[in-house]
Amino acid sequence: MGFTIKICGVRDAETARVAVEAGADRLGLVFFEKSPRHLAFEGAGAVVADIRRFAPDVRVVGLMVDPPDDEAQAAVGAGVDELQLHGRETPDRLGEIRRLTERPVWKALGVSSPADAARAGDYASVAAGVFFDAKPAAADDRPGGLGRRFDLAALEGYDGAAPWVLSGGLDPDNVAGAVAAARAISGFAGVDVSSGVESAPGVKDHARIREFVRAARAAMGA
Numbered sequence: 001m002g003f004t005i006k007i008c009g010v011r012d013a014e015t016a017r018v019a020v021e022a023g024a025d026r027l028g029l030v031f032f033e034k035s036p037r038h039l040a041f042e043g044a045g046a047v048v049a050d051i052r053r054f055a056p057d058v059r060v061v062g063l064m065v066d067p068p069d070d071e072a073q074a075a076v077g078a079g080v081d082e083l084q085l086h087g088r089e090t091p092d093r094l095g096e097i098r099r100l101t102e103r104p105v106w107k108a109l110g111v112s113s114p115a116d117a118a119r120a121g122d123y124a125s126v127a128a129g130v131f132f133d134a135k136p137a138a139a140d141d142r143p144g145g146l147g148r149r150f151d152l153a154a155l156e157g158y159d160g161a162a163p164w165v166l167s168g169g170l171d172p173d174n175v176a177g178a179v180a181a182a183r184a185i186s187g188f189a190g191v192d193v194s195s196g197v198e199s200a201p202g203v204k205d206h207a208r209i210r211e212f213v214r215a216a217r218a219a220m221g222a
Helices: 013-022 041-054 069-077 093-101 114-119 175-183 206-220
Strands: 005-008 026-030 058-062 081-084 103-109 129-134 164-166 188-192 198-200
Touching: 005 058, 005 206, 013 026, 013 041, 026 041, 041 058, 041 069, 058 069, 069 093, 081 093, 081 188, 103 114, 114 206, 164 175, 164 198, 175 188
Parallel strands: 005 026, 005 188, 026 058, 058 081, 081 103, 103 129, 129 164, 164 188
Antiparallel strands: none
16 A cells, blocks of 8 residues: 555535545544544434435544444444554454444554554454554553654564554654654555644644645655
């Protein structure tokens, strides 16, 4: 796959339009009640319908955490093109959800050591790719979206078994340096941002979205 930029935590069509016009390839909708970016399935359907009118080719990704079958199907009913799973889903469960929904499924993995990154290989045969994010602490009530970076040294030796997207703690000021470092690691496929383009939790800053996409594209030369 080519270099992708995903803006996650989109909650309204206006923000989606800004992200698409800036050059984002993927828009993430969060279906997780503990997140300040949570969308109900019903509201998500209206947002996706608006997105289809002005950006039919952009990929809409539904972020979920250990979804039961009915919720995975509800996300598809809302119109998402892909799913991104942030829970304790095993490779077998990922495959089940992929077959059930007939959608590509990504796996998010918390990383703090090379052993964490190596787990991506377990998902390579069933996942569209993986998102490498900072590993949550025991006290955290969410598995991601925490605005923390991790040391890319943890990916040293990663063999690119699955394409991977860098997530966690990125913002318009640091994304260029992050891309420059990440592109040397096998399988690097893009960047993902949420809190780094917000003015408050769950409130997207349109200027920061534009700045982020511009900086990421320039750093990648894409």
